[in-house]
Amino acid sequence: MVKSKADIIAQDITAKIKHGQFKAGSFLPSENQLTVLYGSSRETVRKALEQLHSLGLIQKIRGKGSVVLKLGKYSFPISGITSFTELNKSLGMNAETKVLKLRKMNSLPKLFKAKFPKQSKQKGIYVERLRLIANEPEVLDCDFLFTPPIDELPMKVARNSIYDYIENDLKLEISYATKEITVEKIDSELQKKLEVKDNLAVLVASHSFLSDTTPLQLTLSFHDPSKFKFVDFARRQKIKP
Structure with a gap:
């Protein structure tokens, strides 16, 4: 890009x-x-x-x-819709992305069903990516892209920016998302991938949509609570009566 x-x-x-x-x-x-x-x-x-x-x-x-302004070393905004690749470039994190899984599926992966039960029969593309900073795991991003509107996801795209591919190659407009932040118990497989001592992780679950309200993507982002601090930078938006 x-x-x-x-x-x-x-x-x-x-x-x-x-x-x-x-x-x-x-x-x-x-x-x-x-x-x-x-x-x-x-x-x-x-x-x-x-x-x-x-x-x-x-x-x-x-x-x-x-x-x-005086802020933490890395501030990962929760309220906005910004890709990890965009943050990596903007904040100079020198992060690395490893694609662990990339496959088409005829239904929602089991991992997602508790958070998104209404989408359990949805077809899509599942991609699992581990984000590393200084060679240490920081975030495990699990994304499920709905089919349609996304029919293919090349490995090269998964290694870089999916949002750049959606917006610039497919000419789709990503508009808004709903997000939920919780602390969840994780299984031994996720624990091993994140290299966390306890079986707990901060989970950011989001559901993204296109500008015409078409559902686009479900995301589960698992974060090591001992390494990550979430900072939501908010600006005052006046609402006229």
Whole structure:
């Protein structure tokens, strides 16, 4: 996947924040200074800053600029719909993905049925991926993509970004998702994959939809509770009476 100039700028600024070159509480260089620094247009710089703003890495203050916010090392937003690959690039995690399973199925895998009983007879593609940071297991993502709208899922796609494939190759618009976060007991197989001592994991269960409300995907993300901290960065949205 070819990165845009805005993506490259956002990733570079994120790296500078991560390594303390831009410290929490300090202001980033102005938009004009950033255009000179990166040899790009002001519009491109604004797109890059909007990415950082959406991730909660900066706060824009009118008339002053963009101040760096103090957040944890890795903040994995729960309320948004962002792929692990996108987070990996934005936050500079240097994470690795291992595809453990990829197969077509005529019904929902047993693992999903307790959380999604109404979809038990749904046909789809099951993909299981282990996410590693510094060669240590952090997340086990289990995805079930409905057939249709997804009829094929190449291994190359599973190793990278499924969302990029859906949006750019299949031209489908991913719109919204419902999510539930719980602490669950896991079996010995999952425990071994995540390399956790106890038989407990944080589970994020989500159901994603296309813009026309077509069901797209079910996801069970198992996280090692001793390594992971979830940070939901929320921005105030005013509702007019």
